[in-house]
Amino acid sequence: MIPELGQFALGLALCLALVQATLPIAGAATGRRDWMALARPAAVGQFVFVALAFLVLANAFLNDDFSVLYVAYNSNSNLPAFYKFAAVWGGHEGSLLLWVTILATWTLIVSVGSRSLPEEFSARVLGVLGIVSFGLLLFTLLTSNPFDRLLTPIVDGNDLNPLLQDPAMVIHPPILYAGYVGLSVPFAFAVAALLSGQLSQDWARWTRPWTVSAWMFLTVGIALGSWWAYYELGWGGWWFWDPVENASFMPWLASTALIHSLAVTERRGLFKSWTILLAIIAFSLSLLGTFLVRSGVMISVHSFASDPARGVFILLLLTLVSGGAFTLYAVRAKHMVADGGFKLVSRESFLLLNNMLLVVALVVVLYGTLSPLFIDALGLGKISVGPPYFNSMFLVPMLPLVLLMGAGMHATWLGMSGETLARKLAIPAVGALVLGLLLPWVIFGSAGVLTVVGVVAGLWIIAASLFDPVRRLIRRDAARPLTRAQWGMTLAHVGIGMFVLGVTVSSSYSIETDRAAVPGDRWELAGYEIVFRGLRDVQGVNYAAIEGEFELRRDGTLVTVLTPQNRVYRVQSSPMTEAGIDARWYRDIFIALGQPLGDGVWSLRVQFKPLIRFIWFGALVMAFGGLLAATDPRYRSKRAESRVSSGGAVSAETG
Amino acid sequence: MWRYLLPIGVFVVIVGFFYRGLYLNPGFVPSPLLGKPAPEYDLPRLKDLSQTVGSKDYEGQIALVNVWATWCIECRHEHPYLVELAGTGGVPIYGLNWKDDRALALDWLDTLGDPYEASAVDATGEVAIDWGVYAAPETFLVGRDGTVLYKHISPMTPAVWEREFLPRIAAECGGLPCAASAP
Numbered sequence: 145m146i147p148e149l150g151q152f153a154l155g156l157a158l159c160l161a162l163v164q165a166t167l168p169i170a171g172a173a174t175g176r177r178d179w180m181a182l183a184r185p186a187a188v189g190q191f192v193f194v195a196l197a198f199l200v201l202a203n204a205f206l207n208d209d210f211s212v213l214y215v216a217y218n219s220n221s222n223l224p225a226f227y228k229f230a231a232v233w234g235g236h237e238g239s240l241l242l243w244v245t246i247l248a249t250w251t252l253i254v255s256v257g258s259r260s261l262p263e264e265f266s267a268r269v270l271g272v273l274g275i276v277s278f279g280l281l282l283f284t285l286l287t288s289n290p291f292d293r294l295l296t297p298i299v300d301g302n303d304l305n306p307l308l309q310d311p312a313m314v315i316h317p318p319i320l321y322a323g324y325v326g327l328s329v330p331f332a333f334a335v336a337a338l339l340s341g342q343l344s345q346d347w348a349r350w351t352r353p354w355t356v357s358a359w360m361f362l363t364v365g366i367a368l369g370s371w372w373a374y375y376e377l378g379w380g381g382w383w384f385w386d387p388v389e390n391a392s393f394m395p396w397l398a399s400t401a402l403i404h405s406l407a408v409t410e411r412r413g414l415f416k417s418w419t420i421l422l423a424i425i426a427f428s429l430s431l432l433g434t435f436l437v438r439s440g441v442m443i444s445v446h447s448f449a450s451d452p453a454r455g456v457f458i459l460l461l462l463t464l465v466s467g468g469a470f471t472l473y474a475v476r477a478k479h480m481v482a483d484g485g486f487k488l489v490s491r492e493s494f495l496l497l498n499n500m501l502l503v504v505a506l507v508v509v510l511y512g513t514l515s516p517l518f519i520d521a522l523g524l525g526k527i528s529v530g531p532p533y534f535n536s537m538f539l540v541p542m543l544p545l546v547l548l549m550g551a552g553m554h555a556t557w558l559g560m561s562g563e564t565l566a567r568k569l570a571i572p573a574v575g576a577l578v579l580g581l582l583l584p585w586v587i588f589g590s591a592g593v594l595t596v597v598g599v600v601a602g603l604w605i606i607a608a609s610l611f612d613p614v615r616r617l618i619r620r621d622a623a624r625p626l627t628r629a630q631w632g633m634t635l636a637h638v639g640i641g642m643f644v645l646g647v648t649v650s651s652s653y654s655i656e657t658d659r660a661a662v663p664g665d666r667w668e669l670a671g672y673e674i675v676f677r678g679l680r681d682v683q684g685v686n687y688a689a690i691e692g693e694f695e696l697r698r699d700g701t702l703v704t705v706l707t708p709q710n711r712v713y714r715v716q717s718s719p720m721t722e723a724g725i726d727a728r729w730y731r732d733i734f735i736a737l738g739q740p741l742g743d744g745v746w747s748l749r750v751q752f753k754p755l756i757r758f759i760w761f762g763a764l765v766m767a768f769g770g771l772l773a774a775t776d777p778r779y780r781s782k783r784a785e786s787r788v789s790s791g792g793a794v795s796a797e798t799g
Numbered sequence: 800m801w802r803y804l805l806p807i808g809v810f811v812v813i814v815g816f817f818y819r820g821l822y823l824n825p826g827f828v829p830s831p832l833l834g835k836p837a838p839e840y841d842l843p844r845l846k847d848l849s850q851t852v853g854s855k856d857y858e859g860q861i862a863l864v865n866v867w868a869t870w871c872i873e874c875r876h877e878h879p880y881l882v883e884l885a886g887t888g889g890v891p892i893y894g895l896n897w898k899d900d901r902a903l904a905l906d907w908l909d910t911l912g913d914p915y916e917a918s919a920v921d922a923t924g925e926v927a928i929d930w931g932v933y934a935a936p937e938t939f940l941v942g943r944d945g946t947v948l949y950k951h952i953s954p955m956t957p958a959v960w961e962r963e964f965l966p967r968i969a970a971e972c973g974g975l976p977c978a979a980s981a982p
Contacts, residue, residue: 377872439820459821462814473807477803517820528934748910
């Protein structure tokens with residue numbers, strides 16, 4: 145009975161979503177306050193029922209209810225409880241329910257956080273979120289019901305895909321979805337503005353913290369996925385330009401551009417229609433990602449088992465939601481005209497360049513991801529686009545972007561003289577140039593052109609970001625303290641600089657060796673001695689493994705013992721590689737056990753990866769910057785002010 | 800006001816392609832080469848760039864042409880089985896090392912074993928385009944008269960070998976003693 149309760153709850157949520165999607169928007173158009181007032185209760189009710197459905201499914205997993213088809217497919221009684229819970233989103237149906245649950249959560253937060261906004265506006269925002277939610281709930285119930293029963297229950301389940309039995313994979317999907325789905329909020333704000341036909345600078349201030357929050361989750365989610373691929377896929381790569389990775393990266397590029405154009409719209413009232421367009425594009429790319437992963441139009445290690453009916457449905461949803469928004473944009477955007485121009489050397493110029501370059505990068509990734517499909521659909525044959533295309537093409541917009549970033553932070557709104565800007569930048573620029581030219585030679589003894597360019601660029605961003613804050617600290621300049629949002633921007637940019645350094649140094653100076661070894665062998669790697677001690681069998685809860693034991697020594701003293709494993713998960717009998725990694729902030733030593741080659745010889749992949757941690761740590765620093773920016777008191781205090789006035793109005797009315 | 804119409808225009812085109820894409824199978828490549836002569840090529844040998852290797856090397860015999868690269872994760876998964884297949888001394892395997900780094904490729908063959916009679920260096924990917932390569936790994940079965948008998952995309956596995964390749968090899972041998980067998 146309990147699983148049917150989940151299905152029933154989803155049905156009720158669908159009804160509430162329909163209410164939320166229609167009446168508040170109609171009410172805003174006709175001025176009916178009672179209709180508009182339905183938005184919040186509908187959002188709260190929808191959240192309650194969606195969350196209930198989610199808990200029902202989690203309960204089915206935790207209690208091994210294999211009469212539920214989805215549970216039987218994705219769990220097993222021997223699976224550790226931790227992974228049973230994560231298995232809720234281990235397949236298509238459950239991860240869709242996670243999508244809907246996270247959307248309902250964002251909607252709930254918006255319904256609370258938008259109390260201070262004008263009534264028509266928040267009714268429209270919640271209405272748009274209701275439309276998206278209605279579409280996805282209908283999709284879940286019609287094509288992907290996670291509560292379908294098996295007529296004859298089976299004794300034990302098919303187990304969770306072993307690739308997903310990993311701590312990072314437990315948290316990666318919810319965080320990534322929080323980012324993906326969170327972009328529905330700026331989308332709803334944009335559509336609400338188009339519906340009203342007005343866009344004030346206040347609009348940009350309301351939209352900014354939501355955009356930055358979603359961006360922060362997206363950043364952490366992508367970094368987690370990359371980290372997982374690094375140690376779990378077994379071969380030490382951290383980004384593969386796989387269609388599904390690209391599907392998460394494109395909304396990130398679009399939302400990064402959106403954050404920057406929102407800044408211009410808020411401060412200067414410029415780029416209005418462009419900002420609206422970016423908000424629509426960012427969420428459309430999230431939906432596009434959902435389509436790519438779940439429709440079967442792409443081959444990817446990440447994609448779910450696909451079904452043409454699902455593909456058609458998501459495409460229809462994409463057409464209605466994004467197509468509707470783009471149409472509205474075509475009709476209304478011309479009313480959102482800018483209030484003025486700007487000077488050549490100004491913050492506005494740099495942010496315009498930032499947006500242009502990010503859009504070029506977005507087009508590069510979008511074209512590379514979709515062109516196999518396009519060429520195929522045109523009947524021109526089958527092509528594949530691999531890392532060589534992306535790695536070289538992506539550098540074209542990224543290099544100028546990182547170089548301009550350092551300067552843009554120091555440019556002032558409304559304009560300044562080029563000379564003043566150059567004087568501000570001279571010290572960090574010279575510092576980065578000197579250190580960037582020297583350090584690779586001093587530390588590694590050699591450097592190619594691209595390596596030097598990358599190191600200089602990374603140091604330049606960090607130096608330019610920190611130069612001003614550090615100088616103020618040293619001078620104890622308490623008169624003009626940095627705001628929390630400014631600290632956020634500074635840290636986010638420092639994170640980019642760390643990322644650039646990590647990518648450059650790890651790809652330039654990694655030592656990757658494949659070797660055949662027998663127990664007892666010892667060899668040198670980047671100043672370390674590695675001793676292959678031996679192999680043993682290990683029994684896990686639901687897998688059997690062969691574990692290698694490797695001593696890592698430096699100057700004769702033991703640094704650590706690494707134990708990479710080759711696992712075979714019993715139920716699905718699929719082999720998995722668990723790499724042994726000694727991680728330090730400045731380098732990783734990575735050992736993955738390959739195949740037995742006979743006579744006790746094993747193939748091994750042994751790698752030295754300097755500064756690779758900076759890739760993910762940089763992303764975390766970016767996200768932390770986002771957290772600071774999103775929680776700047778500026779957003780809250782203005783809200784509190786307007787809340788006082790609207791509260792006063794309400795009491796006056798009721799009193 | 801065409802510029803406000805541009806986004807919806809681009810969107811409609813993309814959606815049109817997606818709709819068409821739903822009825823295509825990205826994993827199925829109906830190789831136009833099936834039953835047709837395999838494209839000829841003559842490329843530098845991976846292990847000795849001064850020599851060449853190409854279609855002339857397997858003229859008149861059954862051969863497998865395997866497209867691989869060190870950046871291809873699935874190639875690593877299929878590699879041990881290719882080594883095993885080569886060990887049976889059945890059908891010779893010719894490699895096409897696709898858009899790869901030569902040092903890494905040599906290192907790969909040294910440590911994981913070399914199942915290939917020889918690997919051709921296709922640095923620009925031109926030969927792979929001639930062969931209609933969609934994604935590595937791909938394995939072509941070329942008959943004695945030089946026609947493409949079969950093409951398999953994704954890693955070679957014992958199941959695929961027995962189900963798809965062995966019957967075709969047996970048919971090609973026409974009841975004559977055929978060296979190829981399952982290892």
